[in-house]
Amino acid sequence: MDEYIVEMGNIYLDSGKGEEIFRNLNFSLKSGRTAIITGGSGSGKTSFVELIVGRKFVKSGSVEVFGENIISGRKRIINKVRRLIGGVGGIFELIPSFTISQNIAFPVIVTAKSNKYRYERTLKMLTEFSLINRAGDYPSDLTRVQKALVQYARASVANQPLIIIDEPSAGLDHSTSERIFKYLQDVSMSGLSMIILCSEKISYELPNSDYYEIKNGTLE
Amino acid sequence: MSRINHILRELGRSLYRNPGTVLGAVLSLAMLFLLFDLYWITSETSNRLYSDLLSDIRIEAFVNDGVDDIEIPMVTEKISKIKGIFAIGYISKDSARLVLQHMLGTDLLVDYNNKNPLPRSFVLEVDKKFLNSTDMDMISKEVASLPGIFDVKYSREWLVKAEQMKSVIIEVGLALGILILLTALISLINNIRLMTRARAVGFQQMRLLGASKIFLAFPFLLEGFFISGFAALIGWVSIFYGKEHVSLTQLNIVYPNLEEMVIYCVVAAVLGAISGYLGIRRLLK
Numbered sequence: 001m002d003e004y005i006v007e008m009g010n011i012y013l014d015s016g017k018g019e020e021i022f023r024n025l026n027f028s029l030k031s032g033r034t035a036i037i038t039g040g041s042g043s044g045k046t047s048f049v050e051l052i053v054g055r056k057f058v059k060s061g062s063v064e065v066f067g068e069n070i071i072s073g074r075k076r077i078i079n080k081v082r083r084l085i086g087g088v089g090g091i092f093e094l095i096p097s098f099t100i101s102q103n104i105a106f107p108v109i110v111t112a113k114s115n116k117y118r119y120e121r122t123l124k125m126l127t128e129f130s131l132i133n134r135a136g137d138y139p140s141d142l143t144r145v146q147k148a149l150v151q152y153a154r155a156s157v158a159n160q161p162l163i164i165i166d167e168p169s170a171g172l173d174h175s176t177s178e179r180i181f182k183y184l185q186d187v188s189m190s191g192l193s194m195i196i197l198c199s200e201k202i203s204y205e206l207p208n209s210d211y212y213e214i215k216n217g218t219l220e
Numbered sequence: 221m222s223r224i225n226h227i228l229r230e231l232g233r234s235l236y237r238n239p240g241t242v243l244g245a246v247l248s249l250a251m252l253f254l255l256f257d258l259y260w261i262t263s264e265t266s267n268r269l270y271s272d273l274l275s276d277i278r279i280e281a282f283v284n285d286g287v288d289d290i291e292i293p294m295v296t297e298k299i300s301k302i303k304g305i306f307a308i309g310y311i312s313k314d315s316a317r318l319v320l321q322h323m324l325g326t327d328l329l330v331d332y333n334n335k336n337p338l339p340r341s342f343v344l345e346v347d348k349k350f351l352n353s354t355d356m357d358m359i360s361k362e363v364a365s366l367p368g369i370f371d372v373k374y375s376r377e378w379l380v381k382a383e384q385m386k387s388v389i390i391e392v393g394l395a396l397g398i399l400i401l402l403t404a405l406i407s408l409i410n411n412i413r414l415m416t417r418a419r420a421v422g423f424q425q426m427r428l429l430g431a432s433k434i435f436l437a438f439p440f441l442l443e444g445f446f447i448s449g450f451a452a453l454i455g456w457v458s459i460f461y462g463k464e465h466v467s468l469t470q471l472n473i474v475y476p477n478l479e480e481m482v483i484y485c486v487v488a489a490v491l492g493a494i495s496g497y498l499g500i501r502r503l504l505k
Contacts, residue, residue: 107429
């Protein structure tokens with residue numbers, strides 16, 4: 001269980017307009033662990049996620065995800081890494097031209113699994129997240145809460161070993177928040193890894209978790 | 221399998237959701253291909269006409285009166301050694317008189333029984349490869365330089381004009397071909413862009429989930445492939461429908477054979493696939 005899922009060393013990143021985002025940031029996430037990272041608005045939470053999924057690249061330092069070096073130009077590697085990551089919130093929006101079931105199934109489709117597997121997993125997720133009645137609808141037809149549930153379903157459908165959640169309870173009502181908390185607990189106990197990013201400290205405890213705070217461009 | 225399923229479903233969805241754009245693309249491309257087909261037929265037909273006419277061209281070499289009839293086989297042999305000469309015919313004074321009589325319908329030399337003023341001549345057939353004004357000039361010059369030959373003639377002016385006409389047809393065809401190719405490409409690129417505009421936001425999300433560019437582009441490649449291939453087919457179907465209903469038997473028009481048409485449609489379809497990729501390329505960055 002000592003395998004590292006994410007390793008970031010001596011990261012320097014700026015916005016491209018001279019503003020420094022990260023300065024000597026170090027971070028590592030072991031398999032089966034959950035990292036809960038808090039940080040205020042503009043602290044660089046989104047940039048942190050973008051570095052992991054290869055949407056942004058560091059100026060200096062190194063980013064390794066699933067043992068792969070995330071550097072510009074390694075498109076095939078980046079695609080491979082992205083297929084191992086499930087995402088909720090933030091940059092992980094829903095695909096507006098796809099129905100809910102197509103949105104949920106998409107991570108299975110890109111991993112080239114069989115039709116039977118896609119069908120079974122999608123149906124399971126639709127049922128688990130109480131979305132079966134909305135399977136044929138489009139994201140624009142859903143409420144904010146339902147959209148969040150679709151994102152959770154999509155993040156879990158292909159059993160990706162890493163799930164990144166940006167603001168887990170943003171816009172959720174009390175009962176859905178509790179439901180999501182239960183989901184997060186289940187995931188953290190299942191051996192999967194999670195990175196949870198939120199602007200304020202979350203009010204609940206999760207097993208196998210480490211807490212960090214992004215402050216002045218570094219992780220504390 | 222789920223990937224292929226997804227690609228086919230996306231293709232079907234795109235065609236189903238944008239019937240107007242698809243129909244517009246198919247019809248406009250069909251018109252362009254029809255234009256090209258008509259040009260192709262015109263070009264091939266005129267080419268055949270040109271070859272038929274060329275095959276009738278002969279070089280006439282007139283024999284000096286000082287040459288004895290016994291020397292004719294020797295001259296014939298010398299002529300046969302010239303490169304490009306395919307066949308040699310000899311026309312004696314009497315044969316020339318018969319030819320003239322046949323041409324005019326009356327024998328003008330009826331009072332010249334003892335002294336036929338018409339010259340003896342050789343009629344030279346030239347190999348197909350040498351049926352052009354440059355080679356014909358060279359052969360004529362060589363024949364004229366032989367002892368016993370006093371004049372050499374062939375339809376030079378006609379041949380030069382025919383060659384000029386052929387080169388104009390080739391140049392126009394090339395320009396038209398390039399123009400049609402570009403118009404077809406641009407038309408299809410714009411149509412694909414129109415159809416994908418609404419889906420551009422989704423591409424970024426799909427990329428984040430690990431979808432490769434080629435996976436996302438594939439439905440649009442197929443879309444371009446089918447639209448363009450279908451439009452090319454419509455072009456030929458229209459031509460053959462016209463052929464059945466309009467009688468142009470006297471012109472001996474050259475139509476493409478099945479193999480040529482299949483190759484043409486496949487090339488058009490591949491062109492469409494390239495347009496599909498070019499139409500989507502910017503959205504995949």
